[in-house]
Amino acid sequence: MRIDRPQLLDAALAAVLAVGSGVALAYSGSPLPVTLLTVLACLPVAVRRRWPLGAFTANIVLGLLLAALGQDPGTTGTATLILLYTAAAYRGLAVALGALLLSFVAYTLNAAISLPDQVTLSDHVIVVIVLAAVWGTGRSLRLRRAYLDELKDRATRLERARDADTRAAKAEERARIARELHDVVAHHVSVMTVQAAAARKVLASDPALADEALSAIENTGRMAMNEMRNMVGVLRTDGGYPAERGPQPGMHDLPALVEQMREAGLSARLSVEGVPGAIPAGVDLAAYRLVQEGLTNTLRHAGAGAAAVVTVRHEPRELDVRVEDDGRVPSQAQQTGKDRVGHGLVGIRERVALYGGILKAGPRPGGGFEVQARFPLKDGQ
Incomplete structure (x- = not known):
């Protein structure tokens, strides 16, 4: 299985939370089962990107077990907020709303189990605001990421369309050049072929007429070269000097x-x-x-x-x-x-x-x- 850099960072974050919570609980003299449950509740952070909802659910269940043992699960709160943010940022709206609802239910159960007389209304309001703020931050990040992906996709489509237009323009230009080359070369070569055949027939009997035909061949060839040179000059785009362009025939x-x-x-x-x-x-x-x-x-x-x-x-x-x-x-x-x-x-x-x-x-x-x-x-x- 390939492990990329974000997964390594998540694993490192989970290790820091687990070790920090374990050391703090051990130093305060908490029972070993409580320490182990707290450490286990921090470990799902390592797989938060691959299984956001599953990791969040595991953290909630372990927190409820701590509350059932009469312990304050607040030491796992940091991991809970990170996992709630991940579910909102990396999953669809339905899953994100389910995670938010689950966090409210878990907090209600924890508040009912863990000394409800010691929790004031302001404490409930603060917790609800914090949970909603974390969830909203995750959703905002997801929406922004989706917007950027749409921009990238649109830019890719525009680039493909531009490339297609460029290829079509090149094909049209090649066809135009092919027509011009055919018109120029076929005409002049045909004329030169006829004149050469005539010159060959009268070369021995009428040298003067043959010489006239050869002169016509020379002039026709020179005209063909001039037209081709003008055409190539139009096509040239590089070089230190502008290409000479003759007028098109009409x-x-x-x-x-x-x-x-x-x-x-x-x-x-x-x-x-x-x-x-x-x-x-x-x-x-x-x-x-x-x-x-x-x-x-x-x-x-x-x-x-x-x-x-x-x-x-x-x-x-x-x-x-x-x-x-x-x-x-x-x-x-x-x-x-x-x-x-x-x-x-x-x-x-x-x-x-x-x-x-x-x-x-x-x-x-x-x-x-x-x-x-x-x-x-x-x-x-």
């Missing part, structure tokens, strides 16, 4: 994006309808990424000779962005558009939903593939 970059796709061999054109207005930054980036993903998919999956049209329609309260191609490929899976629904379109769908938009992606009735998003715009935007 609708104003669509002409350059379409031109880049033309250089990669895709017949693409841009059509803008309506009067451009102020667009929120998040919607601006989401619309750009949608066009980027749609053109990249056309370049990769639509087949040779495919053409793509990017249509941007500005309306007073809505932004409509559409990427259509006329690609015709033999595979049934490709005809249903299944090969195009990868991580890129999943990320685009999340982006569009984030800003309350509606995304439609699938094969066109006349052939080819279509990606369309409609973003709601608030008044004044």
